[in-house]
Amino acid sequence: xxxxxxxxxxxxxxxxxxxxxxxxxxxxxxxxxxxxxxxxxxxxxxxxxxxxxxxxxxxxxxxxxxxxxxxxxxxxxxxxxxxxxxxxxxxxxxxxxxxxxxxxxxxxxxxxxxxxxxxxxxxxxxxxxxxxxxxxxxxxxxxxxxxxxxxxxxxxxxxxxxxxxxxxxxxxxxxxxxxxxxxxxxxxxxxxxxxxxxxxxxxxxxxxxxxxxxxxxxxxxxxxxxxxxxxxxxxxxxxxxxxxxxxxxxxxxxxxxxxxxxxxxxxxxxxxxxxxxxxxxxxxxxxxxxxxxxxxxxxxxxxxxxxxxxxxxxxxxxxxxxxxxxxxxxxxxxxxxxxxxxxxxxxxxxxxxxxxxxxxxxxxxxxxxxxxxxxxxxxxxxxxxxxxxxxxxxxxxxxxxxxxxxxxxxxxxxxxxxxxxxxxxxxxxxxxxxxxxxxxxxxxxxxxxxxxxxxxxxxxxxxxxxxxxxxxxxxxxxxxxxxxxxxxxxxxx
RNA sequence: GCCCCCAUCGUCUAGAGGACCAGGACGCGGCCCUUUCAAGGCCUAAACCGGGGUUCGAAUCCCCGUGGGGGCACCA
Numbered sequence: 001x002x003x004x005x006x007x008x009x010x011x012x013x014x015x016x017x018x019x020x021x022x023x024x025x026x027x028x029x030x031x032x033x034x035x036x037x038x039x040x041x042x043x044x045x046x047x048x049x050x051x052x053x054x055x056x057x058x059x060x061x062x063x064x065x066x067x068x069x070x071x072x073x074x075x076x077x078x079x080x081x082x083x084x085x086x087x088x089x090x091x092x093x094x095x096x097x098x099x100x101x102x103x104x105x106x107x108x109x110x111x112x113x114x115x116x117x118x119x120x121x122x123x124x125x126x127x128x129x130x131x132x133x134x135x136x137x138x139x140x141x142x143x144x145x146x147x148x149x150x151x152x153x154x155x156x157x158x159x160x161x162x163x164x165x166x167x168x169x170x171x172x173x174x175x176x177x178x179x180x181x182x183x184x185x186x187x188x189x190x191x192x193x194x195x196x197x198x199x200x201x202x203x204x205x206x207x208x209x210x211x212x213x214x215x216x217x218x219x220x221x222x223x224x225x226x227x228x229x230x231x232x233x234x235x236x237x238x239x240x241x242x243x244x245x246x247x248x249x250x251x252x253x254x255x256x257x258x259x260x261x262x263x264x265x266x267x268x269x270x271x272x273x274x275x276x277x278x279x280x281x282x283x284x285x286x287x288x289x290x291x292x293x294x295x296x297x298x299x300x301x302x303x304x305x306x307x308x309x310x311x312x313x314x315x316x317x318x319x320x321x322x323x324x325x326x327x328x329x330x331x332x333x334x335x336x337x338x339x340x341x342x343x344x345x346x347x348x349x350x351x352x353x354x355x356x357x358x359x360x361x362x363x364x365x366x367x368x369x370x371x372x373x374x375x376x377x378x379x380x381x382x383x384x385x386x387x388x389x390x391x392x393x394x395x396x397x398x399x400x401x402x403x404x405x406x407x408x409x410x411x412x413x414x415x416x417x418x419x420x421x422x423x424x425x426x427x428x429x430x431x432x433x434x435x436x437x438x439x440x441x442x443x444x445x446x447x448x449x450x451x452x453x454x455x456x457x458x459x460x461x462x463x464x465x466x467x468x469x470x471x472x473x474x475x476x477x478x479x480x481x482x483x484x485x486x487x488x489x490x491x492x493x
Numbered sequence: 494g495c496c497c498c499c500a501u502c503g504u505c506u507a508g509a510g511g512a513c514c515a516g517g518a519c520g521c522g523g524c525c526c527u528u529u530c531a532a533g534g535c536c537u538a539a540a541c542c543g544g545g546g547u548u549c550g551a552a553u554c555c556c557c558g559u560g561g562g563g564g565c566a567c568c569a
Binding site for chain 2: 014044046112119128152169175176185188196197218222246251290296299301322330331372374375376448452465466468
């Protein structure tokens with residue numbers, strides 16, 4: 001085992017937690033647990049304009065639902081707090097000052113208007129938009145005087161103009177860029193707030209982060225981030241940039257509109273939606289863990305503890321991965337089948353209640369084994385087993401007529417079956433099935449023909465959980481009542 | 494436009510120079526089991542982006558091309 005890793009998930013609460021963020025959080029969590037280290041949650045909320053109401057709450061709830069509890073962060077105080085960047089403004093300002101003192105940053109007075117104009121000119125000339133370094137020429141005395149005079153200003157990083165910067169990414173090896181291709185990025189805005197580049201690097205250092213595991217959209221600014229660490233004289237953390245998720249077609253990232261379309265098909269990229277759609281934390285975790293990774297040559301079903309055991313950054317792949325919702329269903333079904341029936345019942349209950357069915361827990365517990373290998377998501381049970389909770393079921397007349405049979409023959413079959421069933425106080429009697437098979441034979445029917453009619457009569461469905469198990473749970477009285485109703489429907493044809 | 498990253502079945506991936514007529518999983522198709530639907534079991538089809546090198550030997554290393562992705566904000 002490697003040294004204990006101190007890692008962090010550092011989202012910005014500008015929306016609801018999606019599977020990309022969840023997977024980043026998961027890998028951080030796994031490395032921390034795997035190495036006996038700590039998993040921190042830091043909220044990057046320096047840009048108050050972009051915050052979404054309820055975003056933070058959703059984030060904490062989604063992470064907890066997935067089972068990714070953080071060791072330090074909001075609602076889990078630690079020695080490195082506060083863990084909300086909005087409460088760390090002065091820390092960043094002090095570090096910006098230090099960078100200026102070290103000659104690695106400078107104060108810039110250029111107005112947004114000049115910057116915009118500069119950018120336009122550069123684009124017209126087909127040059128990359130970059131700050132021209134005008135304020136680099138200011139002497140410290142000049143700069144200080146203008147600051148004191150109240151002139152608006154930002155702090156920029158003084159990126160070397162010559163040479164190249166090399167940074168090592170765990171998944172990709174050395175990445176080298178020419179410094180001339182880099183910009184003098186802004187570190188501190190004119191309102192005094194730090195930008196991500198400064199805030200995140202300062203916090204990662206102060207919070208003693210050993211591995212920065214984040215989305216690969218940060219790769220382009222990796223050289224800047226490494227230079228910031230180096231400018232302070234700090235040791236760099238290990239950098240690990242995760243592959244991005246592409247839409248199912250593999251062409252491009254998921255857009256907002258596509259996410260809405262997905263929801264209609266029972267899929268989503270948002271954790272809160274997945275939960276509502278009847279996915280389990282186990283299924284979602286398993287699904288996203290394997291998008292961009294492989295932990296075993298012969299096995300791909302894992303629980304969270306199993307993932308902790310096997311996790312290693314070496315198992316991650318740098319290539320982008322297309323999201324595959326069919327696979328989410330598969331993993332969800334697998335994990336649903338792994339649940340103890342009582343647990344399945346407990347988890348399905350809210351979905352029955354949401355559907356307006358008074359789901360008695362004891363009854364649900366008896367039903368669970370019957371539908372366990374049939375449900376893909378927790379809400380599937382409602383459609384599959386709703387008939388257990390309803391007083392009456394309505395069967396379509398056409399469904400009550402056996403395959404290849406007349407309504408007359410079907411009526412007789414229902415009637416004869418009712419008489420046999422009436423003889424059994426307990427429909428769980430194992431002899432019952434043999435008797436009904438005998439009946440089928442006597443009537444010259446295949447078992448499937450008779451059972452099909454009974455299924456439709458008793459459950460109101462053509463597809464249902466096993467007939468005998470279902471009847472045993474429904475009970476003789478109700479079964480006979482439903483059969484009687486079916487007989488009346490058939491006679492009326 | 495510029496910079497960076499990536500490239501094995503439809504999809505997620507195994508593969509770190511000979512163990513590969515390329516393995517697993519999802520999905521697809523077929524068979525078995527079966528009262529429906531599932532689940533389960535068995536089987537089939539399906540890939541090393543292209544071109545140059547290096548090497549006795551390349552899916553694996555290098556270069557070029559192509560394709561895909563990401564980034565170029567006083568957002569994160």
